[in-house]
Amino acid sequence: MHLSGEVAERDAPPGSMTFLGAITHALRDALREDERVFLLGEDIGHFGGAFGVTKGLWEEFGDARVVDTPIAEEGFVGAAFGAAWMGERPVVELQFADFVSCAFDQIVTVGAKTHWRSGIALPVVIRAPFGGSVRGGPFHASCPEPSFVGVPGLKVVCPGSVGDAYGLLRSAIEDDDPVLFFEHKALYRRLRGEFPGSGHRVPLGRARVVRAGAAATVVTYAAGVDLALRAADGLDVEVLDLRTVWPIDEEAVLRSVAKTSRVLVLQEAAGATGVAGHVLALVARAAFESLDAPPALVSPPATPVPFAPPLEDTYLPSPERVRRALEELLDY
DSSP, X not given: OOOOOSOGGGXXXXXXXXXXXXXXXXXXXXXXXXXXXXXXXXXXXXXXXXXXXXXXXXXXXXXXXXXXXXXXXXXXXXXXXXXXXXXXXXXXXXXXXXXXXXXXXXXXXXXXXXXXXXXXXOOOEEEEEEOSSSSOOTTTSOOOGGXXXXXXXXXXXXXXXXXXXXXXXXXXXXXXXXXXXXXXXXXXXXXEEOOOOTTOOOOTTOOEEEEOOSSEEEEEOTHHHHHHHHHTTTSOEEXXXXXXXXXXXXXHHHHHHHHHSOEEEEOSSOTTSTHHHHHHHHHHHHSGGGOSSOOEEEOOOSSOOOSSHHHHXXXXXXXXXXXXXXXXXXXX
């Protein structure tokens, strides 16, 4: 499945940049500034990547630094770890995050443990387009980030804004540990914002209050940020963007819940997995006495992503569903 498009800035109005364009700029700037950085993945060279993220980079940097690989995720992820062991800073692109499972052994058994057991830095970034609403079906629209949330030695990043897409990716490439960088496909050309500048960095592991409020907190990330903002319109609700979903910024979560006394966790991954359980357990353990209502959760059912558009629309959290959950939480 190839879903390539035009260069991101062609889709953006004057003075703004798409989410996809911010990622492209981050890769280009990193390649220009550090000769140890190189890219590898399926169809990222002449074709420009399944979504067009690497379009133009092969022409500028050549096939020694923008490397087309076979369809063998375990192989080229393993090659990236080997290159990092030798001092390079590879950035892997998976065509779809769903296929990160093919490289699970390399990531969790090798990548996550190398720095711990040997003291050798392993600076690898694995970029993975994830998430639904693009009619990708059960094999091209899942949210596999929960498989890596909680794994010691890994960092898991899910940006939800244009500035963060650039700043978090630059920080991830400069980090000395393996970083899984999940990019929600629905944001690629829909989300727009000002380019933050080539010096912009966003620290890994730090959440951000996107919208201040006093009556309840929505803890979310990636596409959930825009969804929460739309759902909370007119309500005195705080929206906390985790940005890095592992390790979680526990202090930011507890600070916000202490302020609002109510919390709703919103994620596109199934509710029994991933960030939701960690955040809800944290709140129950460390913020119970601050609560004026039971914590709430909005997430899809425990099924694969449906292919039929009406079923997918029902499966995914919607602004209306989040709004109802918030109103029930506020009325408790």
